Amino acid sequence: MISAIDSALVTFRLGDPEHKLSGVRLRQDAGVTGALDFRHDARGWELTVSRPPVARMEYLLELRRADGSTELAPDPANPMRVEGAFGQKSVLQFPGYCAPAWLSARAEPGVSGDAEFPARSLGAAISVRTWAPAGTRDDEPLPLLVVHDGPEYDALASLTRYLAAGVGGGWLPRVRAALVGPGLRDRWYSANPNYARALRNAVIPAVTGRLATTARVGMGASLGALAMLHIHCRYPGAFDALFLQSGSFFTASLDSQERRFAQYRRIVSFVASVHAGGLPKRVVPVTLTCGAVEENLANNRLMTRTLHEHGYRAVLHEVPDAHNYTAWRDAFDPHLTRLLGGLG
Numbered sequence: 001m002i003s004a005i006d007s008a009l010v011t012f013r014l015g016d017p018e019h020k021l022s023g024v025r026l027r028q029d030a031g032v033t034g035a036l037d038f039r040h041d042a043r044g045w046e047l048t049v050s051r052p053p054v055a056r057m058e059y060l061l062e063l064r065r066a067d068g069s070t071e072l073a074p075d076p077a078n079p080m081r082v083e084g085a086f087g088q089k090s091v092l093q094f095p096g097y098c099a100p101a102w103l104s105a106r107a108e109p110g111v112s113g114d115a116e117f118p119a120r121s122l123g124a125a126i127s128v129r130t131w132a133p134a135g136t137r138d139d140e141p142l143p144l145l146v147v148h149d150g151p152e153y154d155a156l157a158s159l160t161r162y163l164a165a166g167v168g169g170g171w172l173p174r175v176r177a178a179l180v181g182p183g184l185r186d187r188w189y190s191a192n193p194n195y196a197r198a199l200r201n202a203v204i205p206a207v208t209g210r211l212a213t214t215a216r217v218g219m220g221a222s223l224g225a226l227a228m229l230h231i232h233c234r235y236p237g238a239f240d241a242l243f244l245q246s247g248s249f250f251t252a253s254l255d256s257q258e259r260r261f262a263q264y265r266r267i268v269s270f271v272a273s274v275h276a277g278g279l280p281k282r283v284v285p286v287t288l289t290c291g292a293v294e295e296n297l298a299n300n301r302l303m304t305r306t307l308h309e310h311g312y313r314a315v316l317h318e319v320p321d322a323h324n325y326t327a328w329r330d331a332f333d334p335h336l337t338r339l340l341g342g343l344g
Contacts, residue, residue, distance in 0.1 A: 005051070005092070005094065008050065008051055009048055009051060010048070010049055010050075010051050010092070011046065011047070011048040012038070012075070012077075013043065013044060013045070013046050013077065014038065014044050014045040014046075014061070014075070014076070014077055015043070015045075015077070016040075016044045016045055017044070020066070021045065021063055021065060021066075022064045022065060022066045023062075023063075023064035024037070024038035024047070024062065024064070025038065025062040025064075026061065026062075027059060027060045027061065028057060028059040028060070029058075029293070029294075029323060030054045030057040030058065030059070030293055030321075030322050031052040031053055031054060031292075031293035032049050032050070032052045032057075033049075033052075034049060034050060035047075036049070052293065053292060053320065054094070054291075054292065054320050054321050055094055055096065055097040056092060056093045056094060056321060056326070057091065057094070057322075058082060058084065058089040058090070058322065058324055058326070059089060059090055059091075059092070060072050060075075060089055061075050074089060074090040075090040078090045078091075080093070082324075082326055083155075083156055084325055084326075085152060085156065085324075091326075099330070100162075100330055100332070102161070102162055102165040102166065102169075103158065103161070103165075105165040106165070106168060107161050107165040108133070108134040108164055108168055109134065109164065110131050110132055110133050110134050110136075110160060110163070110164050111131070111132045111133070111134060111135075112129060112131045112132075113129070113130050114127070114129050115127070115128055115130070115206075116128070117203050117207075118202065119195075119198030119202045119203070120198075120202070121194040121197045121198045121202075122188070122194055122195060122198050126183060126198060126202070126203050127181035127183070128150070128178050128179065128180050128181065128203060128207060129150060129179040129181075130176065130177065130179070130207065130211060131160045131163065131176065131179065132176045132211070133163075133164065133168075133174055133175075134164075136174070136176070138210065138211050138212065139212050140174075141212040141213060141214050142173075142213060142214060143173065143175045143213065143214050143215045143217065143340065143343050144176045144177070144211070144215070144216045144217070145163075145175055145176065145178070145217045145243075145340070146177075146178045146199075146204070146207075146216060146218050147159065147178065147179050147180060147220065148182065148189065148218075148220035148225075149185070149220065149221065149224045150177070150179020150181065151179055151181055152325070153179065153219075153221070153325070154179055156325035156329075157328050157329035157332075159179070159329075159332075160179075162329070162332050162333070162336075163175060163177060166333075166337065166340075171341075172340055172341070173340060176211060178203075178207050180199070180203065182224070185223065186223065186261075186263060188227070189220075189223035189224055189226060190223060190226070190227070190263030190266055190267050191226060191227070191263070191266050191267050191269075192227075192263075192266070193234065195227065196227070196230055196234045196235065197234075199231055200231060200234070200238050204238065214343075215240040215241065215343045216239050217239060217242070217243060217339065217343070218238065218241075218243070219242070219243040219244075219245075219336075220245070220247075221244075221245040221246050221247075221325075221328050222245075222247070222296075223248045225244035225246065225247035225248065225249075225288075226247050226248045226249060226271075228242055228244060229242065229244060229247065229249075229303075230270055232280065232284065233270075233274065233278060233279060233280060236280035236282040237282070239284060240284055240343070241287075241339055241343065242284060242285070242286045242287070243286075243287050243335075243336050243339055244287070244288045245288070245289045245328045245331065246289070246290050246294055246296050246300070246323050246327075246328070247290075247296065247299075247300055248267065248296060248299075249274075249296070249299040249300060249302070249303045250264065250267045250268050250299060251268060251271055251272065251275075251302065252268050252272075254298045254299050254302070255268075255295070257295070271299075274306060275302070275303075277310070279306070279307070279310045279312070283310070283311050283312045283313070284312070285312075285313045285314075285339060286307055286313070286314040286315075287314075287317070287336070287338070287339045288300055288303070288304055288314065288317070289317045289318075289319055289328070289331040290316065290319070291318070291320075291322045291323055291327050292318045292319065293321075294322055294323050296323065300316055304316040317335050319331050
């Protein structure tokens, strides 16, 4: 159980009446510092830590058994769970945290469709799910939100529910979405010129050929955000605005911990070229969000400064969370709301 949460401390307790465990460790990326191994006493296992500088905290427990085996699992003493990109985690919501009001607002499901578009440069097809407000005709010109990891954004961050609630409530303009499936994500989203060519020359023309669109907004998180910026740099006419969340804008000086990632050098080379002046002269509005405890925060701050220096109307919003879909969801309003509202 979570026995205590106050302004300074959080105490975790885990019962072990049959003495099956030889150790328990807290696994998290929310900025908890200090010792993370639980101590054993007559009641089971206990850990007290300083409350991290976030509004909510996702975590797992590493359970070690006497036979040497380990299991990474949600906290069996905490019923609150959240789905994420890598499975289910336990979650704590600290006093003062509020989920977005639009989650409980009335929202029509909208009109959706699925398609696959062959991409010669990748030797594969890119899947896309389109969404539009209920009652929208295919020939009605609307702004188009092009979203990397789109199906995951929808399932884990309720993206189309946000759009439907905003349109229905009158605080968002009518807008379409193209939810782009990730495919071979690590390879495609890592500043890959073949992927950039495929999205710009195959997917976008195919979608806009079927559905009437006006302005286009590129959206993505983590590597998906990096890929959107890369596409803008290679094809400046692709997007009229960018919404980039927790972008993986790796640099050699800030992100050496990522060097084992297979595409690290390609990402670092691209990001270095951006900082060296490789941004297009066609400037577009850029809204960035990043968790206050993320490893990516420093490189997002640096990228925002570079965008400013090259005349981009860029703003970074630091949110009290980490690198996860709920954090990205909670930043939609007001930050994506303002970006979409300014497209007119």
